[in-house]
Amino acid sequence: MVIGAGMGGISAAIHLQSLGFSVTVLDMADGPGGKARAVTSDAGPVDTGPTVLTLRGVADHLFALCGTRTEDEVDLIPLPRLARHFWPDGSRLDLFSDRDQTTDAIAAFAGPRAADAFRRFDRMTAALYDTFEAPMMLSARPDPRAVARAALAAPQTWGALLPGMTLDRLLRFYFRDPRLVQLFARYATYVGGRPAQSPAVLALVWQAEARGVWAVRQGLHGLAAALARVAEARGVAFRYGITARRILRQGGHVTGVELAGGATLPCAACVFAGDPGALRGNLLGDAARDAIPASKTPPSLSAWVWAFAAQPKGVDLAHHNVFFTADPAAEFGPIGRGQMPEAPTLYVCAQDRELGTPVPTTERFEIIMNGPANSAPSPTEEPACRTRTFPTLARMGLTFAPDPDLAALTTPAMLAARYPGSQGAIYGASPEGALSAFRRPLARTTLPGLYLAGGGAHPGAGVPMAMLSGQHAAKALAEDRISAPTSPPAAMPGGMSTASLTTGRAPSR
Secondary structure, X not given: OEEOOEHHHHHHHHHHHHOOOOOEEEEOOOOOXXXXXXXXXXXXXEEOOXXXXXOHHHHHHHHHHOOOOHHHHOOEEEOOEEEEEEOOOOOEEEEEOOHHHHHHHHHHHHOHHHHHHHHHHHHHHHHHHHHHHHHHHOOOOOOHXXXXXXXXXXXXXXXXXXXXXXXXXXXXXXXXXXXXXXXXHHHHHHHOOOOOOOEHHHHHHHHHHHXXXXXXXXXXXXXXXXXXXXXXXXXXXXEEOOOEEEEEEEOOEEEEEEEOOOOEEEOOOEEEOOOHHHHHOOOOOHHHXXXXXXXXXXXXXXXXXXXXXXXXXXXXXXXXXXXXXXXXXXHHHHHHOOOOOOOOOEEEEEOOOOOOOOOOOOEEEEEEEEEOOOOOOOOOHHHHHHHHHHHHHHHOOXXXXXXXXXXXXXXXXXXXXXXXXXXXXXXXXXXXXXXXXXXXXXXXXXXXOEEEOOOOOOOOOOHHHHHHHHHHHHHHHHXXXXXXXXXXXXXXXXOOOOOOOOOOOOOOX
């Protein structure tokens, strides 16, 4: 049984099915995707979560396990332009997957010394990525000693690994232009952290993007739907609109999942692919609550997310666009105090741009303003968010017709309600702190038969990382030699039933 049909849960289901297990996936939503969800608009569905695919090979592997290819199931469009960046002073900079093109753009933007600094930064982050890939991202259990050995062989990474070195501080050693510091520091927010509090190793996020970014014509929610579709064709059962109320234990081992309403689905093992906070918060029963260690790590950042269709005016947009604040302290200072940023940086995804087809008159947009995790709704936050979003963009030249109404806004409190146990955080636990990457819960829990997947588990947030977490969970389950059930799960009223002593040779539950 897999609880949660997000990227981590679907990945776990596909890997388990490929190993011969009979798998059922439950989700309280009406379809797959988890945080990769969409809302309807006059121009079609609009993504409200992740917007592009990186580290494509992880998704390719999942489709291959289902006997197909990614390009046969969804339309992937490589994005040579990684993002377009705007500043209040009118300056603009594009980054590209081609290193030489990016170097030339930075030279034109900030001069030859800045271009040389970028070359050094790129080499350092490439070594950093190679150092962490095998012992951290691809390993089911992060190995600090393996990281240390790899780092010793790559002296260019040592500065990023110094105790107390933050991403913001590291970037100031490379770049004199504060705009470039601000740009590359933004990668901390991609995993839910603030640049001045997040470890310098997050600079390697640049490499994940530089190695290829793909837009999905069907949207990231369409990618999740395609994975669920091919998994179902291979025998994985998906049941939507189902709320898991309790993970059941008998004889010290997981034996089933109790649903809202009282019915029980028996299982030999369970992969929980929701937020680990739901387990710690006793939202799935006492047996699951004690299965992972208590955590003092605060939640990651959340966001206010606008998703709507409109006609843009005034600015030549790319697919990815970032409109920077003139004062990062006015953004991250309030966030650190649990407040809405006073002067936010705004991410704008123009979902119909750079797809190789004519841009429609009415386009689909997602706008993200980072903020603190918060599960308490406020009557003032929605109008305040509008004031901080659209007038800010208008001052930088971008307007929309019509302006979206408040129904297009998703708040941190709404995210908290939609994803139980998350407190509204969209990246799991905070990445801030030197050892944060080693503190995420691993796939294997202390309750035999219960495993974790999803962005809140190792190796962390992001579509490819969540997919890898599902692979780790499936591998751990298989290594524990739990036998797949010989008959399909059946719904039963009430709690777990116990087989009679007179059943003879009948297979046990």
